[in-house]
Amino acid sequence: MTDSSIPESRSYRHRQCGNETVVGGQSFETVSNPMSSMERTFCSSCNAMFGITEFEWSDTGETIADYYARHSKNATPAQRFLTSKTFLVLIVLLLAIPAAIAAFVLLANVNLLAQLLGAFGGLVVGAFVGMMIFVEGFAKPITRKVCGVADTRTLK
Ligand SMILES: [Zn+2]
Incomplete structure (x- = not known):
């Protein structure tokens, strides 16, 4: 858009x-x-x-x-928390760590190198998905609601 x-x-x-x-x-x-x-x-x-x-x-x-x-x-404490860096870190960790552990466990029958690479990949993918969920699912819609505009660059 x-x-x-x-x-x-x-x-x-x-x-x-x-x-x-x-x-x-x-x-x-x-x-x-x-x-x-x-x-x-x-x-x-x-x-x-x-x-x-x-x-x-x-x-x-x-x-x-x-x-x-x-x-x-007009932002509520909940809205402030859900757009904060603390919540971003939380949601990233909640996805990245389980993804890394899952990859490590699933690759147990291959070898340790595959497990470590898989765990690293899990961290990266989990962190990326976490950031997307934070931005698209929380930060953007909440900011739109609180500020009343689709894009904050239009605010004066
Ligand atoms: Zn200066």
Whole structure:
């Protein structure tokens, strides 16, 4: 689904140095997302990360911290947890570890190398599936509901 009304980039100003950083692509998706639980972001002039209270959107002057708070104020504690990195790690581990163990057990009749490779493959596939479930099943739909938009890059 591509929508030409979705902006491709936005810039924010680091208040301390006064310089702007333009974000696009995946970084823009993350920075624009009030449910991303991001606490620090990058200043391209200072070439370093600073807290989101130190940055303001160039077009509105609102700090990224205030913007997050404003757009996520309707989120319930459960919604915050289900979009958090803690839950992401949990769901990844819950899939990756059993997948690794299952592969290790199923390949017991082959040899140890096959078992180890299988376990590694199980970890990778389990982690990937876990991330997909987190993003598509939890993070995206919950963010859409809380923020009221299909894509957080359209938020101001
Ligand atoms: Zn700076």
